C-alpha cells in the first residue's frame with residue numbers, strides 16, 4: 001500500500017469540507033442530483049443520451065451487450081473519432097477557434113485552430129495511407145510533446161489504424177517490446193526532443209529498437225531539434241514528416257468505424273515484467289472521454305483548458321486530445337517540464353493564456369509546495385476557476401496548498417480517480433455540486449457502480465477494502481492485446497463478474513471514497529505506474545546481480561520511491577560506483593522514470609519456506625516500520641541484517 005499506516009490514519013481524520021460557491025454552482029453544467037437519479041433509474045439511458053450528443057454516421061441498435069467479461073457498447077453504431085474531434089466543429093463558429101495551443105520548452109508557441117488542425121490531420125491521414133497503412137494496422141508513435149503527436153493520433157483515428165503511443169522517456173528496449181507486442185507496421189518518431197534544455201535522441205533510440213522489430217516497414221521522422229541531433233535515415237524505410245506532407249491532398253474521408261473497432265492500444269505496467277497492451281475501442285471510449293471532460297471539468301465554450309500530462313500516458317490521450325477536442329474546447333499542450341527554464345513556468349503559462357481549468361498531478365503540486373508559494377504569487381492566476389488532480393492519492397496538505405495558493409480559495413478541486421484500463425474518469429466530484437473533502441476522490445461519476453469490498457467480495461459500507469466496479473461502463477478496456485488469459489486473470493478472476501481495480505480504498509460514513517494505493521506489485525512513482533518485476537528484471541540483467549526484490553516506499557514528493565534489495569554475485573564487491581551503475585542500468589533498460597531511488601545490497605533475500613520473496617517484509621524494512629509476522633521465514637536473520645543495514649544507511 002502506498003502509505004504508511006500513520007499517514008492513512010491522518011488522512012481518515014480529515015474533517016474539512018468545501019462546497020462550491022453559489023456563483024460557480026449557478027453557472028455549472030450540473031447543479032443538482034438529477035443525473036445521479038437518472039443513472040439509478042436507467043444507466044444505459046444515461047450513456048445513450050451522452051452518445052446522442054456526438055456525431056454518428058449510423059445509430060446503434062443496442063446500447064449494451066454484457067457477457068462477462070466482454071462488454072459491447074452501442075452495437076451497430078458507426079462513427080469516427082477524428083470526425084467528432086474535428087469535422088463537426090469546422091461547420092460551426094468554432095472553425096477558427098484555437099483547438100490546440102502548443103507551448104514549447106523555449107516559450108515559443110503554435111496555435112492550431114480547428115480548421116488548421118483538421119487540415120493537418122487530413123494530410124497526415126493521407127500520408128499514412130500512402131505508406132500502405134490500412135484500417136486495423138497498428139502504428140506506434142514515439143514522440144515528444146509536439147503538435148505532430150496530436151496530429152498523428154487523430155490521423156490514425158481517421159483511417160482506423162489503432163495507435164500505440166510510447167512515452168518519449170522510455171528506453172529503446174521498452175519501445176522495442178511494445179512494437180513487437182502489437183506488430184506495428186509504421187513508427188512515427190522525431191530526430192529528438194527537448195527535456196530541460198537537453199536533447200533526448202529519440203531517433204537514435206528508435207534505431208536501436210528497430211534492430212529487432214521486423215514488422216515495421218516505414219519510419220516517419222519529425223524534425224524537431226534540427227541540427228542539434230544528427231540522424232541517420234535508412235533509405236527506403238525512414239522518411240521525413242515535412243517532406244511527406246509537402247504534396248499530400250488536404251482531404252481524407254474518415255473511415256466509418258464500428259463502435260467496437262479498436263481505437264488504440266496503450267501499454268501499462270502490470271504485476272509481471274511484461275507490460276499490458278490495454279485495448280480501447282471507438283464508440284464507448286469516445287462517449288466516456290467526451291461526457292467526463294464536459295461534466296467533470298464543467299467545460300464551457302469560452303474556457304481555456306490545460307492538462308499538464310504527457311500524451312504518452314492515458315491522461316494525455318483522454319484529457320488533452322480526445323475529450324477536450326470532442327467538446328470543441330481550447331486545449332493547451334505544453335512540451336516541457338514544470339521547472340524549466342525556471343520554477344514559475346506553469347504559472348507563467350496560466351497567466352499568459354488566461355487558463356481557466358488546470359489539471360495536474362499531486363507529485364507536481366508537492367514539488368510546487370516545496371519550492372514555495374512565493375513563485376505562483378508572482379503571477380496573475382485569477383483566470384483559474386477549476387482545478388483537477390489525477391494519478392495518485394493527493395494528501396490533504398497538498399490539496400490545501402493547491403486550493404489556497406493556486407486556486408485562490410475559490411476554485412473547486414476535482415480529484416479524479418481512474419486508470420489506463422478505465423479509459424475515462426470513474427470517481428470524481430462534479431464541481432458545481434459535490435461537497436469536497438481534501439484527500440478523497442469523493443463519489444462515483446453518474447452511471448458508475450464503484451464499490452469497496454472485503455476479501456470475500458462483500459460490500460464494506462464503512463471501512464477499508466478493495467476498490468471494484470460492479471457493472472460495465474462505455475470506456476472500459478476491451479482486453480489486453482493478444483493476451484485473453486491475462487485479461488481474465490487480472491481483472492475478472494478475483495471476484496467473478498466484477499472489475500478488480502488493483503487499488504485499496506476506504507469508504508467513509510458519507511459514502512466518500514479515499515483511495516489508499518495499489519494492492520498489487522505495481523508502484524506509483526510520481527504518478528507513473530511501474531511494476532516491481534520490470535525493475536527487478538532490469539537489475540538481474542546486469543552481470544553483477546544475482547537476484548533482486550523491488551518494493552515501493554512512501555516518498556514526500558513522488559508518492560512512492562523505488563527501493564531495490566539486491567544480491568550481488570559472490571565475486572563482486574559492492575561500491576558506490578556499482579550502485580550508480582546499477583541505477584543507470586535500470587534507467588537505460590526501462591527509462592529514467594524507473595531508476596531506483598535506493599539500492600540496498602544484501603547477501604540474501606528473505607524468503608518463505610516455499611522460496612517466495614517476502615515483499616511485505618521488505619516493504620516494512622524500506623519504510624522503517626515495525627516488522628510483521630516472520631515465522632514463515634526460512635532464515636529470519638536475513639531480515640535483521642537487512643534492517644540494520646538500511647537503518648545505518650538512513651542514519
Ligand code: WTA
Pocket residue numbers: 268313314315389390391392393394415416417418419420421441501502503515517518524527528529
Ligand atoms: C492511481 C492514471 C488516487 C491508482 C489516470 C490507479 C489514483 C492508478 C488517482 C492508475 C486518484 C489514479 N487518487 N489514486 N485520483 N488516479 N490513481 O493507469 O492507483 O496511469 O490504479 O492511470 O493510479 O494509473 P494509470
